[in-house]
Amino acid sequence: MKPCYRYITCLNTVILVCAIVANKIPDMTDTNKTELRPLLISAGLGDIIFISAPIVNNTDIYYYLSNPNGDSTKLNINISRVIIDHYMGQSRNYAYVCNNMTVYYDGVMRTIMATTIKRKIINFNYENQCHDSYDYYKYNDFSIGPLGEDDHGNWVLSAYYENDDGDWNELFQVITIEIVEPLATHTEKVKLIPGQTFKPRFLYPINYLESCEINAPRTTFDRFYDRDTLHMDSCGFRIPNVTKHDQGHWNILGVGKIVYTGNVYLDIDDKDL
Structure with missing residues (x-):
């Protein structure tokens, strides 16, 4: 053998x-x-x-x-x-x-x-x-x-x-x-109606922050977003005019001396529309 x-x-x-x-x-x-x-x-x-x-x-x-x-x-x-x-x-x-x-x-x-x-x-x-x-x-x-x-x-x-x-x-x-370390986000889940602005970010600022990245759910494609200038040091983002396709888990990555990661679930309530 x-x-x-x-x-x-x-x-x-x-x-x-x-x-x-x-x-x-x-x-x-x-x-x-x-x-x-x-x-x-x-x-x-x-x-x-x-x-x-x-x-x-x-x-x-x-x-x-x-x-x-x-x-x-x-x-x-x-x-x-x-x-x-x-x-x-x-x-x-x-x-x-x-x-x-x-x-x-x-x-x-x-x-x-x-x-x-x-x-x-x-x-x-x-x-x-x-x-x-x-x-x-x-x-x-x-x-x-x-x-x-x-x-x-x-x-x-x-x-x-x-x-x-x-x-x-x-x-x-x-x-x-x-x-890679998990870091708390400002909330675990957000409920919005179509047309509102989604603002995910970490709960705390990151020391020695070098870059931030956000990953959208697979249901959305080529989604436009911008940085939240009020929360730059906590990897804040702005996703305007949300739709049902934006519903799901959004992942935030922040790179400082190490890599931090966090998730926010976006729930879109379009029942009354």
Whole structure:
């Protein structure tokens, strides 16, 4: 029976990253760089993300993690088993079914394919054989969190190792952490009659607000709207001359240091018209 691989994601309560080792740090300008498939992780404030670093068949490997502010930390990762996570070979496509989950592997590099675990348990890049325990592979795991506003953005995970010719190689992966939090709207439901103006907004202003977006129900098409100048800092909008087609859930997105989201249901009362 062929081995069956899967990728999961998980969260822990501490960051397992903080050891600095000064010996034999590679010169980044002289490395051969290879980019792994990027990750997009959606999480909430306070979540902790577990990520598995790429494993190569080399006993002398150094891992670094750079945060969105550009600060870099050397990861204290102890790998006790040699597994090739990246190799230059002929690309072939395979699909396995493991624990009722289909996982795809392209024969060149392996990354996350699905996240199926609820918030507070977010696992990425983790590879396991179906019948092996998690403890067997956990030594290449590290965590980010608990997440704060400054953790929103692009992180870079780098793995440096020497080849047989003494040249340094770098495997790097861009990890985009998108922190999304629900924010109360000024009301959960509004009832209007046709021709009135709908004014959805967040209940509170957003600090460091960069942009706002509103998504209309599927029943309406190419709907005209404008910003509410009295509530710019709380993502206020004005949708004039509402009709029955505008009825439904309207979603507001506000981007500050993180992403905020809220919903308002618009009910159109046209019974007496």
